[in-house]
Amino acid sequence: TEACLGAIEGAGALNAFVHHTPEIALEQARGADARIKAGDAPAMCGIPVGIKDLFCTRGVASQAASRILEGFRPEYESTVTQNLWDAGAVMLGKLNMDEFAMGSSNETACYGPVVNPWKVDDRRLTPGGSSGGSAAAVAADLCLAATGTDTGGSIRQPAAFAGIVGIKPTYGRVSRWGVVAFASSLDQAGPMTKSVRDAAIMLGAMASHDPKDSTSADLPVPDFEAALTGDIRGKKIGIPREYRMEGMPAEIEALWHKGAEMLKDAGAEIVEISLPHTKYALPAYYVIAPAEASSNLARYDGVRYGHRARLGQGDGITEMYEKTRAEGFGPEVQRRIMIGTYVLSAGFYDAYYNRARKVRALIKRDFDTVFAAGIDAILTPATPSSAFGLGEMANADPVEMYLNDVFTVTVNLAGLPGVSVPVGLDARGLPLGLQLIGRPWAEGDLLNHAHVLE
Numbered sequence: 487t488e489a490c491l492g493a494i495e496g497a498g499a500l501n502a503f504v505h506h507t508p509e510i511a512l513e514q515a516r517g518a519d520a521r522i523k524a525g526d527a528p529a530m531c532g533i534p535v536g537i538k539d540l541f542c543t544r545g546v547a548s549q550a551a552s553r554i555l556e557g558f559r560p561e562y563e564s565t566v567t568q569n570l571w572d573a574g575a576v577m578l579g580k581l582n583m584d585e586f587a588m589g590s591s592n593e594t595a596c597y598g599p600v601v602n603p604w605k606v607d608d609r610r611l612t613p614g615g616s617s618g619g620s621a622a623a624v625a626a627d628l629c630l631a632a633t634g635t636d637t638g639g640s641i642r643q644p645a646a647f648a649g650i651v652g653i654k655p656t657y658g659r660v661s662r663w664g665v666v667a668f669a670s671s672l673d674q675a676g677p678m679t680k681s682v683r684d685a686a687i688m689l690g691a692m693a694s695h696d697p698k699d700s701t702s703a704d705l706p707v708p709d710f711e712a713a714l715t716g717d718i719r720g721k722k723i724g725i726p727r728e729y730r731m732e733g734m735p736a737e738i739e740a741l742w743h744k745g746a747e748m749l750k751d752a753g754a755e756i757v758e759i760s761l762p763h764t765k766y767a768l769p770a771y772y773v774i775a776p777a778e779a780s781s782n783l784a785r786y787d788g789v790r791y792g793h794r795a796r797l798g799q800g801d802g803i804t805e806m807y808e809k810t811r812a813e814g815f816g817p818e819v820q821r822r823i824m825i826g827t828y829v830l831s832a833g834f835y836d837a838y839y840n841r842a843r844k845v846r847a848l849i850k851r852d853f854d855t856v857f858a859a860g861i862d863a864i865l866t867p868a869t870p871s872s873a874f875g876l877g878e879m880a881n882a883d884p885v886e887m888y889l890n891d892v893f894t895v896t897v898n899l900a901g902l903p904g905v906s907v908p909v910g911l912d913a914r915g916l917p918l919g920l921q922l923i924g925r926p927w928a929e930g931d932l933l934n935h936a937h938v939l940e
């Protein structure tokens with residue numbers, strides 16, 4: 487813990503940790519020490535971790551990287567973080583992220599962007615997003631592991647950009663209680679770690695059935711670490727034809743091939759499969775996610791949480807709402823609220839929102855079909871490229887940024903578990919990741935496949 491606290495102090499330029507909690511860390515570490523000495527050490531006893539700013543942590547700033555939550559100190563603890571403390575983990579502080587988890591480059595944060603510890607010619611690169619602070623902190627050894635959240639790829643894409651492991655569990659595996667909501671039917675928290683084994687241990691600590699989250703599954707949490715046997719003989723790995731996108735860089739194609747060869751060498755069978763509705767996933771996601779976000783973000787009204795705008799003479803409640811929300815939300819969040827409000831409005835609901843829901847059902851059915859046909863896991867690239875430069879997309883059409891999520895959003899729409907594993911470096915020496923998608927509730931088996939790619 488002390489080594490991590492020192493490393494964090496020396497790494498201010500990365501802008502990964504945005505709220506520091508050294509007193510809490512040292513107190514928890516002392517408690518962990520006592521438990522170890524007493525011979526009663528739970529799974530994560532004494533392991534120092536970073537927490538994405540999206541998780542509510544009691545008495546500690548929890549801002550979702552938004553100005554609108556400035557000054558908000560929750561009086562309650564999220565179930566996931568409570569589970570981690572119960573498992574003996576130690577909190578170093580809160581980690582930077584895209585505002586309300588909307589973004590793929592960590593550039594929408596009210597705290598400014600995070601710098602990826604991986605560099606090319608001193609060019610500053612993005613660690614990806616929205617869990618960019620988590621990815622950078624783990625990659626730079628500021629903590630041993632971090633929490634992330636993933637609505638459309640926000641654990642898996644930054645994990646790939648920073649050369650670490652990240653898993654989004656099956657929807658319902660991990661409680662959403664106390665995690666600031668973005669799109670409730672898609673959001674899941676998960677671990678971001680240096681190895682698949684660490685991910686298995688930390689996911690086991692984070693997961694639980696939680697009556698406070700009505701979508702939390704009432705299922706036992708298996709021993710994910712015990713599943714890491716490295717034996718995948720006879721397993722069937724699907725390679726979805728539709729993920730071979732036009733214009734895909736040759737090195738991503740080569741990486742994908744290399745991953746398939748590694749799984750084959752370990753005794754798995756590689757099968758070409760079809761997920762025919764893949765091309766509709768991105769547009770469906772960018773209707774459903776903003777729709778849910780516009781509803782979830784209605785609660786930030788200047789009364790209940792955080793920031794309230796300074797009001798002028800004669801300003802009433804409407805002006806307070808308008809001024810607070812105009813000042814408090816950044817441009818990307820405002821864009822999502824407007825898109826979401828539009829697609830949910832009476833005249834357009836059927837044309838956009840309802841249609842996107844139907845597409846979502848078809849995407850889920852594509853996966854059900856291949857799993858029913860005996861496929862154990864699906865292998866795809868995690869991202870269409872390696873980390874790009876900070877500011878590089880500043881003047882691009884927002885849709886350019888949304889294209890980063892092309893391989894990851896299907897998994898959220900279908901509620902499936904997906905893991906990103908670092909598999910190699912590109913020609914510039916930057917990490918690249920592959921994604922494995924698993925059957926629902928089979929995170930152990932999925933991590934076992936990922937283990938073979940390490």
Ligand code: GLN
Nearest residue numbers: 587588589637638639640
């Ligand atoms: N990049 C995607 C978005 O901006 C995904 C974000 C996430 O998974 N939280 O919506």
